[in-house]
Amino acid sequence: MVTSSDSTVKLIGVAKRYADVVAVDYVDLDVKHGEIFGLLGPNGSGKSTLLKMILGLVKPDSGSVNVLGIKAEENPVAIKAQVGYVPESPRLYEFLTGIEYLDFTADLYGVNAAEKRERINEYLEALELEGREGDMISAYSLGMKQKIALISAFVHKPKLLLFDEPLNALDPRSARIIKDLLHELASKGVTTIMSTHILEIAQAMCDRIAIMYEGRLLAVGNMEELREKARLPGSNLEEIFLSLTGTTDVRNVVEALMK
């Protein structure tokens, strides 16, 4: 079912439990076209589960997930066709070479041969993987594997990018290229939702940020709105994050460890 709206992702009352653990606790979220949206939260706060629910990899126990105007439970394949996804520490097929892997993923998304060739070669050149594309992935460094995973997410020109720690292990030049690329894509209407622990990156890159804690959305908004919510005018994202998630006892913890 297609709905007319300027939302790329719309979650209403979404919840997910794993046995007695609440992963996502009745979350409402609205991410607009061309936004770069950051998901922050401590480990186990439900960020990855939320990303997987948006992609239709995890069925919510309740609530509705609407992506690009399509209801996730009705046609997940149509959503996946328009999404580029990179999980946290992506495990690639290590027995393939870099180029074989990209060829494989492009084929999964049905990219035609001419486009595939052009885009893959462009990305390989931009991320300085030229000359190494014929090597088996098992011999790649962590950063090279991350680059390959990112290229595979871009190659079919998705309308929505879902990234879990996208800049993990990237060298500064490649990280900068990815950041600039995401901004360029955003200006053309491509939406990015990224989960990260690096608050500086989130603050610098994201138009809006959501802070999750124990499966709940504590706050959603741009930096100014978050400062207001935390009642910390002029503060940076780290201070807001620690204040909202109730983890301001950092000093006490360090002192206890030093004893």
Add this chain to the structure above:
Amino acid sequence: MKWKNVLRLINIDIKSGRLIRGQRFRRYRESRVLQYVIYGGSCLLGIAIGWLVGTVYNGLPDPNVREMLLLGARSLFISAPTLVLTYSLIFTMMGQIQRAGIKSSIQPPYWLPITWGEHTLASILANLIGVQLAMLIFIVSAISIVSVFIGEVSLAALTIFAMLTIAFLASATTEIFRVLQVRLTGAVYKSSGRAAIWVRFFGSILLFVVFYVVYFSFTSGANYAAILEAFASGQKTLWFIPYIWLGMALFSFTNGQILETVVFSLGSVAFLSALFVVAVKLNSMFGLYEPPAIRISLGAYTPKAGIWGRLGFSSSEAAIMRKDFKAFTRRRELMYFFVLPIVIIVSMIMPFMRTSQAGTLVPQELLFFSALILLMPGAIMAIMLGSMIIGQEGSPVWHLYSSPITAESLVKCKYAFVVIFSCAVTLACGAVGILIFRPSLRIIFAAVIESIFLIFSISAVSLRAGIKGADFVEIPRPRMIRPLELMINFIMCLILAGAILAPIIPYAVTMIGLTNLLPQFYLYVALAISGAIAAIVTYGFYRIAVKKAKDFLAEAEI
């Protein structure tokens, strides 16, 4: 050497068995009963068989027969270590080939305070855990009980000691092979690029074929009997092989030759120590494995239109099939599938060689062997491949979950891969079988048709099990399917294969001359009925597989 470190490392290997899909990891509780049930069961079975044999022996009225059995038992005790050597070598080698993630599973010791000696010893002992240890416990229990009945307790004690030592010897040999293989493949990769893939592929297959030929030549009876005879008659023709020195020591002990017993025992201890030292040395030299950069292709990237696309598969289906083909030729643990049909052929040819040495094959045997070699390899391949084709994806399975592939497409490409692969195996094995057994055209025709029916139906049945029971855990070795699901699938395939083959059995019985030959049209009717049953099974299970694939793709386990 810190023995506690060795035990800790072995314990980690045992605990790796926990990582089976479907287990509850949160608040994980281990069932110790389930963990050790295989060893307890082997022990009980050994005791029961030992007691049974002992009771029968004591109940024999004829002293001559008792004396003959006693001599036989002594020969068996003496040769038991050699038997343990062969199966320990085979099983530890098989265990090693299936181990993936070499780097992740063996590297942590290098930054932990553990010596190479501790690491090597733990690796050798951990290699024996599983089927090998269960078999050893079974033999030790049986021998212990039998020895009490026949009054050979001291010989049994020495035999048990020899068997334990020789199991260690076998595992140490495997450890040396493993490290050398890692070193060798690394060197080959660095020097020969794409050719390295094929060198490793054919090298691994050759290694296992050699091992299986040795194994079957021992266990199929002919050569094993010769070795027994060699020991029993005092012909020490094999004295120069250090692996059987323990057997020689036992033989000398039974003949009261104390000096030779001591010499062979000390020689074995020296050999075992030397093997261990070599294993430690090799591990410290080459054990720290870094995958070398393997360059397979050079130059600019040009996408190619594959054969699958031309055969009507969509681009995503063709991509998965191409990827699977590469997986089966490049992943060490999947090369096992290529070894399997060779093993089946070897295991069939060995008894045939014995029979043909004894005389010409009778029609019953000819029909049996021909049908078996035409039907079995393809069917077994369909069972194995079908049940593991989803689980072999391992942790990169997230690609299937996140890509826009439908359940129908996933089942279509995986099913096609299994059927094509199994048909190729039938073709290869069938050609060898026809050359060796030279069956009639009618047998070939019927067996090939039935084989195709079996492959199509069993592939669908096994694929359903493969989706339902897929296990993506990869460390220390890929499991690919949950053991219970594999077992259920195997039984189900046996029953359904029986149902598909049933219509042809009356005709086969008349062909081997047990009754008058049925008219030829019966063969075609039987094949048609068989085909109809196969079609129903295939359609039904294919639909179920699609339904299971929908559930599988809907709830990602990542």
